[in-house]
Amino acid sequence: MAKVFIYPANSLILADLIERFGHKPLVIMNQIREKVTSISLDSPPLNITPEDPKLGLRYAAIEVPPGVRGRMALIGPLIEAAEASIIVENPPTNFGCVGCNRTNELMKYLIRSKGVPVLEIKYPELDEEAHDFVSKIVEFLKSLPKEKLGHDEKVADKEPSEKETGK
Amino acid sequence: MSSEELKPVKIALVSCGSEYSGVQPEFESAADKVNAKFVYPEIDIAYMDTISRDFGLEVASGDLRLMMARAKAVVEGTTNVDGVFITTCFRCAEGAIVRNEVRRYIHKNSSVPVISYSFTERTSAGTLLTRLEALTTIVRHKHLLTREIQSGLTAGIDSGSTTTKAVVMKDNEIIGKGWVPTTKVIESAEEAYSLALKEAGVSIEEIQALGTTGYGRFLVGNHFKAQLIQEEITVNSKGAVYLANRQKGSATVIDIGGMDNKAISVEDGIPGMFTMGGICAGASGRFFEMISKRLGVDITDFGAMAVKGMQENVFMNSYCIVFGIQSLVNSLAKGASPEDVAAAACYSVVEQIYEQQLQEVDVKEPLILVGGSSLIEGVPKALTKLLKLNVLVPKNSHLIGAVGAALLASGFVDE
Numbered sequence: 001m002a003k004v005f006i007y008p009a010n011s012l013i014l015a016d017l018i019e020r021f022g023h024k025p026l027v028i029m030n031q032i033r034e035k036v037t038s039i040s041l042d043s044p045p046l047n048i049t050p051e052d053p054k055l056g057l058r059y060a061a062i063e064v065p066p067g068v069r070g071r072m073a074l075i076g077p078l079i080e081a082a083e084a085s086i087i088v089e090n091p092p093t094n095f096g097c098v099g100c101n102r103t104n105e106l107m108k109y110l111i112r113s114k115g116v117p118v119l120e121i122k123y124p125e126l127d128e129e130a131h132d133f134v135s136k137i138v139e140f141l142k143s144l145p146k147e148k149l150g151h152d153e154k155v156a157d158k159e160p161s162e163k164e165t166g167k
Numbered sequence: 168m169s170s171e172e173l174k175p176v177k178i179a180l181v182s183c184g185s186e187y188s189g190v191q192p193e194f195e196s197a198a199d200k201v202n203a204k205f206v207y208p209e210i211d212i213a214y215m216d217t218i219s220r221d222f223g224l225e226v227a228s229g230d231l232r233l234m235m236a237r238a239k240a241v242v243e244g245t246t247n248v249d250g251v252f253i254t255t256c257f258r259c260a261e262g263a264i265v266r267n268e269v270r271r272y273i274h275k276n277s278s279v280p281v282i283s284y285s286f287t288e289r290t291s292a293g294t295l296l297t298r299l300e301a302l303t304t305i306v307r308h309k310h311l312l313t314r315e316i317q318s319g320l321t322a323g324i325d326s327g328s329t330t331t332k333a334v335v336m337k338d339n340e341i342i343g344k345g346w347v348p349t350t351k352v353i354e355s356a357e358e359a360y361s362l363a364l365k366e367a368g369v370s371i372e373e374i375q376a377l378g379t380t381g382y383g384r385f386l387v388g389n390h391f392k393a394q395l396i397q398e399e400i401t402v403n404s405k406g407a408v409y410l411a412n413r414q415k416g417s418a419t420v421i422d423i424g425g426m427d428n429k430a431i432s433v434e435d436g437i438p439g440m441f442t443m444g445g446i447c448a449g450a451s452g453r454f455f456e457m458i459s460k461r462l463g464v465d466i467t468d469f470g471a472m473a474v475k476g477m478q479e480n481v482f483m484n485s486y487c488i489v490f491g492i493q494s495l496v497n498s499l500a501k502g503a504s505p506e507d508v509a510a511a512a513c514y515s516v517v518e519q520i521y522e523q524q525l526q527e528v529d530v531k532e533p534l535i536l537v538g539g540s541s542l543i544e545g546v547p548k549a550l551t552k553l554l555k556l557n558v559l560v561p562k563n564s565h566l567i568g569a570v571g572a573a574l575l576a577s578g579f580v581d582e
Contacts, residue, residue, distance in 0.1 A: 067546040
């Protein structure tokens, strides 16, 4: 099983595909779930406090706006944990979007420069392209090592573990 | 509390994702204090992919496209709100472009009051309070703001960061004034108020209604049991157009205060767009105090000195008060005349206001300059030169907050 970082970082379709092929999607939703279910924090709606943009300083300097650093406080640990990545270029908003293109630029740069296998693929606009899009992703996922898990059939049923998402 | 006060004001929060920046609780806290509630205009997610073309501004960030879509929802009436708060991250160019254009778009196409702000993770509820208070006042008390004549015997106290001003007014005339440096907030207010009462020849018991404004408005207002406790944006807009006798039509008010500046676009005496702040004290009245102290002249003589000088002879950029003072020291060391330095200081402050604040409001004539710094003659001169507009400095321009408060408080006399 490989931990696969995805772009857009909240794409449910990509996350589902990755799980179906026995790997672990690293998605921002798990990070947010951990935030909003943590006790002792009261900063709704996402429980992101002024401390988070400070944690984001690990990925971006102080002159980078707090919205980027706050997002990177969630996304950065996923990139650190990533063993592979799929980047979908030009996706429509309903495919996934974290809202800030400066964050997008930074996260794509960081995952590309990490040296892990990265599949970069354009979002399909036609049916034929869609088949090709899925095939390429499947091919990429099949090429990733699975030995750590060893029981692929259970992965699709398994709830993603928060502890495995790179924290 | 009136029924108007009890009803929450619905403010559309149009932001680039403030929930990711750690400031959302501060926004909510400031809104709570003025009994306002943030709402998020609903839009169809598919609209996000076409909004750039519809709006005409192509941006890459999804949340900025969401801002445009939400602004359209407000203008088209699919979301019913009382006001709009537009906010993006400080230092984001893409965000700043969208923030300004969305603000202009709403202002041009609807009558919904709008404020905009760029936040950092250190933005506090206190910073936002005055802005949200002004926004909710425009919504709740429009009838109060339409008052053009002071009636009865009323008083106003402006508890500012640097000076405290008080006036007593009777039947539309100022009959007593007090102006003292702010040291302890209540003691300074008592002193200024006593001076105004003494000059007016009336006792505190005779005052029919009192209004307070400025940084110390709550403390002073509660101390004197004021009928009106109101932020400076509303009060100063009203005071400025009243003193300048420009209550009808458009006007732009620039208030250079001791600690911050305000630029307010006013229509029929009611504030529309406004900005508050300044990056550093280098763009406020505090800078004049420091420069005059360094030049060894009294602040009251500083303006006349500046008028005699040539600003072009001295390079000064008071973007930061420390660098501004360095420029001053360097200039004097090179032999610059104190007059040229004083002129450069005036020009530098108005340049900061132009660069940081006037970009965010529509400047419409007349331009009314108020606040203590308006009495420094070099300031209106520099502003006229920079903006190439006639600058109006009304009589008693330094008392604008106190006059505005006394004027608005007279609404309580009738009640």
